[in-house]
Amino acid sequence: MSYDFDLFVIGAGSGGIATARRAAEYGAKVGIAEYDRLGGTCVNRGCVPKKLMVYAAHFPHVFEEAKGYGWSEVKSSLNWDTMITAVNDEVTRLNGIYQRMLDNSKVELFHGHASFVASHTIAIGEQQITADKILIAVGGKPHRPNILGIEHAIVSDDIFNLKEQPKKLVILGGGYIGCEFACILNGLGTEVIQIIRGDKILRGFDDDIRTEIQQGMINHGIQLYTDAQLIAIEKTDNGVAISVGKGDTAETVYADAVSLAAVGRKPNLHNLGLENTGVKLHDGAIAVDQYSHTAENHIFALGDCTNNINLTPVAINEGRAFADTVFGGKSRFMTYENIPTAVFTSPEAATVGLTEAEAREQYGDSIKVYRSKFRPMYYTLAGKDEKTLMKLIVDEKTDKVLGAHMVGDHAAEIIQGVAIALKMGATKANFDATVGIHPSSAEEFVTMR
Known part of the structure; x- marks a missing residue:
């Protein structure tokens, strides 16, 4: 049977766009549908605008802390409209970049809500499109609890x-x-x-x-x-x-x-027409195997709509693994061990690997925990009692580092590097043999005894 597309992607978020572009690089004819702005949750309503607002929220503390270093007092106030406008302007700029990326990859974009009318057929408004393979990458949406008002x-x-x-x-x-x-x-x-x-x-x-x-x-x-x-x-x-x-x-x-x-958030499956396919759900999310297959062999799903690990880089990696396997002849799948993540609170936190509770459940009494808690040098002259916590979880039988956790300034930047070591199977001896950068907070990860 002849189809309009080799691959059609429903959802132009980070995962869907990454998949579409990678498949197109392998010569596939690819279409993609999106009813909202390009980039999905991360670019439009999540990671990017949120992180910009995190930066904005830090300035009052910096103004205050500067006085301990000899700077005169700063009197400043926030113009909310200026900040929100600047944040949304940056989101609009990124939307344009995504559009150019799709254009350069020769991926055809359809604006509108896509839904299944049959297992190989997608409707977008009055238009119907057929595809040999279909990828669902519709992400998630905020959950509203059943509360009066x-x-x-x-x-x-x-x-x-x-x-x-x-x-x-x-x-x-x-x-x-x-x-x-x-x-x-x-x-x-x-x-x-x-x-x-x-x-x-x-x-x-x-x-x-x-x-x-x-x-x-x-x-x-x-x-x-x-x-x-x-x-x-x-x-x-x-x-x-x-x-x-x-x-x-x-x-x-x-x-x-x-x-x-x-x-919390839930998979965004409303009006997707899954009842017209053989796709199965599990706990409200699309059920997939390690290769992103759904119960219908030619339909795939990835990202937040599968409710696996709901992180943008995970969806991107899942999508590229799918494209490599199906269109590139390079069979591989996403592995979910030692995925780093961060929480951009104040104080900031980041983590990779097992928590202490998870490690004790899996490894029992062979777990040894190393902790370091201290006031970073930056805060000494600022006169603030801000603390940084660092923690390593080690299997004493193998000396392998099973988890690394941090609360404090720049935790995400530091744990990103530590995650490479854990992904490679580093031991505590490897950490101990690494020379620290002094003076820095990060050196604590290689000096804990």
């Missing part, structure tokens, strides 16, 4: 479009998205209250990281309601009233403008 809450995507800075903000959720936005808005001068169901933020991360970041956030002025739940949200003349339950008691918290719901 939730329609009065914004989700994480909306924060980049606020016309005015909220003076007081309530954040629901203790995952990395909620924690990052709590720190961003707090750094920009908003009064922040964060509500979490458990006793600690960042479930799934190493416990030392969770404890250190949580205390750091509290020290920086974020009000944290632990072991609590949001009962209802009510619109008022002056903003919103949030009913918060804790045990058998409840109290009302008022915010001047909005309440940010940041309680």
Whole structure:
């Protein structure tokens, strides 16, 4: 049978675009559909604009810390509109780059919502397109919990479009998205209250990281309601009233403008027409094998819609592995061990490998943990009691480093390098034999005894 395309990709986020371009390099005729802006969550509503706002939130601290180094006091205020406009202008610039990348790769872009009408046929508006192979890369979307008045809450995507800075903000959720936005808005001068169901933020991360970041956030002025739940949200003349339950008691918290719901994301499968295919779901996500195959042999899926490891670089790697295998004759698949990740809170954190709890579960009593906690040199003259935590988890039987964790300035930049060592199977002896760069925080990773 003759098809319009060798490969058609639904979703032009980072994973979908990377896959389309790689397949086209191998000579495949490729089409891609996107109903929103190019680049997906990362470029438009996630990594990029969020990190730019992280930078913006750091300046007040730098102004204050500079006085310890002899600089005169700085009186400065934030122009929210200028910042948001600059952030969104950069996003628009990146959209243009993605468009040029697709054009240069001769990937045909279709603007509109794509859905299956048959296993080889995609409808985009009134147009129907056939493809030999189809890749689903539609990403995820924010989850809105079933709470009375939730329609009065914004989700994480909306924060980049606020016309005015909220003076007081309530954040629901203790995952990395909620924690990052709590720190961003707090750094920009908003009064922040964060509500979490458990006793600690960042479930799934190493416990030392969770404890250190949580205390750091509290020290920086974020009000944290632990072991609590949001009962209802009510619109008022002056903003919103949030009913918060804790045990058998409840109290009302008022915010001047909005309440940010940041309680996770779900695969974005609405109106995709999967019922017209043999694709199967597992826990609300598309089920795939290690080669990104779905239950229908010619349909593939990757990225956040499979709810595996929801990170942009993972989706990109999955996509390139798929293209190499299917169109390049180079069979390979994505491996998920020792994937580094960062949390851009204040303080910042980054991690690679096993948490201490995971290591003890897998390796038992052979685990040895090395920790170092100190005040970085930068803060001595600044007169601040900011701490950095570094942690290595080692299997004493093999001396292999199983996990590396850090809380502190530049954690992401430092752990990226450490991740290479773990990926190569480095031992504690390899770390010990490495000469440190002095004076730096990073040298602690090779001097811990």
